Amino acid sequence: MTFPVTRNRRLRNSASMRSLVRETILTANDFIAPIYIVPGTGIKHEIRSMPGVFHFSLDTVEQELSELVSAGIRSVLVFGVPDSKDAVGSSAYAEDGIVQQGIRRIKQLYPELIVIADTCLCQFTDHGHCGVVHHTADGPVIDNDDSLALLARTAVSQAKAGADIIAPSNMMDGFVAAIRAGLDEAGLSHVPIMSYAVKYSSAYYGPFREAAHSAPQFGDRKTYQMDPANVREALREAQADVDEGADFLMVKPGLAYLDVLRLLKDRFDLPIAVYNVSGEYAMVKAAALQGWIDERAIVLETLTGMKRAGADMIITYHAKDAARWLNEKG
Template sequence: MLHHLLGRDITRKSKQLEGGSGRDSLNDLGPGSCNYGGIKYLFSDWPGIVMIFNGDSLHKFPSTRPRRLRLNRFLRNSVAETSLSTSNLIMPIFVTDSSSPQPINAMPGQFRWPLNEDLLKFVDELKSAGIHNVILFGVTGKKDPLASEATSKNGVVPRAIRLLKQSFGKELVIFADLCMCDYTDHGHCGVVKGSGEDYYIDNDTTLKIYGEIAVNYAEAGADVIAPSGMMDGQVKAIRDALDGDGYENVLIMSYSAKYASVFYGPFREAADSAPRFGDRRSYQMDPRNSFEALKEVAMDVGEGADIVMVKPAMPYLDVVRMVKDSFPQVPLAAYQVSGEYSMIKAAAGAGWIDEGRAVMESLTSIRRAGADLILTYFALDAARMLRNWDSLF
């Protein structure tokens, strides 16, 4: 436990005690050290941690009473370590070629939006509530092996971008999710080679298509391209394509640590993007790995990512914290995915939890873990509740 709490840097400076008692205690072993589980930790470079864990620290009862700072909400608000604002939130929006909004059964309260006044009214409502960041996902019945709809100037996402930019201009920051799964007839995130059990995703051929999609979205007016396919080298391919066509100022928010998660289920219904065969475990990350996320993030930053992301958020808050600690200078996003949304909705609908408080607690936990930006389907609800932020805790 202490290994995880203190982080890998401190672990590197620790050494195993020879003949230690093995007791789980924080016994002082001399200046700047302590014992936990038979391991000696040296704290010479971490005076704050010495204060917390040293038996001679100032933090002792009764001179220290943490409850004093919790006596009323005004005190609690004054010393709160974590904040949340509408600037931290990004609203995911599904856009489609329908004539009216289509409710998403697996995600109560969410819709697939047509490219008409209904979409504009919804986005205007977001903007009025203080939400100026949206990320677009295309939903279409036009599917083929190479995701041609995604590279078409008349595709649903480029048309949605143009419509929104014409209506809201610079007051709306448009993130465009970039992947092929919404547009392929097989539902995978890249070009499929082989067949049956021998199929595989051709990484480098896929990168060429990613570059074409990125330029298509940038030309339509997207502010940020958000590649989610987890192909090796995707950020470099997209950065090169954008720069080569004169879009040096279009940002890239990479889904750097995207795990192969069961929590994507409702989204796949919403976007009709489930694989028709196989799964995505050969390209999305193994849920058992955390340090691998640091490698993925380091590669993306080195290739030119402006923002990196961990997805999903709640089951991977440890990864969010690791990434922020390792790359404090890089803006970090976390995605509260469809499964997280639908679980809160289902539990609240059954009367088991208070929906509003669950929403704000979950979003606050993601911020506390280190996320600068949160993609959440609760963005509009959260914006409304933030008007009474000081009374929520």
């Protein structure tokens, strides 16, 4: 039937009616909040390019965790920024590494929180790459296979510290299989892997590299992160991780890749995460500080769009604010 029998506005004529027929419901339980842990004491340092996001030392992180939990956030993603680096990122897998210390502290304070450990080497290597670098006559090469053992070692160390989920972000071929084998051999077969399965070589990561002190010292990451122009490749990457034992799949970044997110949701039956990354956050914050946009409305619309596109969970720096705004609406 057509107009005038069909009148689609009938289902929009009041706030209560719109709420009744709403197809996508965003809640605080959808959010994973990133946290940056640094060595030292008494540190709560705002990251210049990410207003409202801080570096925390182990003694100052409790207040942030309390605020997250009070807002209804149930999951955090832990990044560590070490005070020393070397060629193989040895502090990534050290028992007393900053990520391991952070995981233990969070679990001590809030054992019910789901603690996800970002598993990569870039923050911990003096060259800033996500794997082992070999210097050849043709120049430096990021060695895929030599990197796998260190990534597996890092994952085991993080899981032993108490991480509930391991989230490898390195994009080396075979990383899920290597980490799954390492966890299983260590008696940690119960620990799931949230794979950064589809991670693009993106310009949206700029503020993160300041936050994590992880900018590469030479070259770029285009030989292991994906070309933003490709989508069939995303399906190959995701399928490989499924075959190797991933328990979650992730698309990173979010906004420019919602088509990819939808494809993964339609193709695979694993839970799908999307990362609302630092550059996306920074752009909203910058515009809001200028008074050019309504920050609350933009953030909730963006996060709703990510969930509508297929995300089962959203890693976002807006997590705490968004959860509070949703609570206020409720």
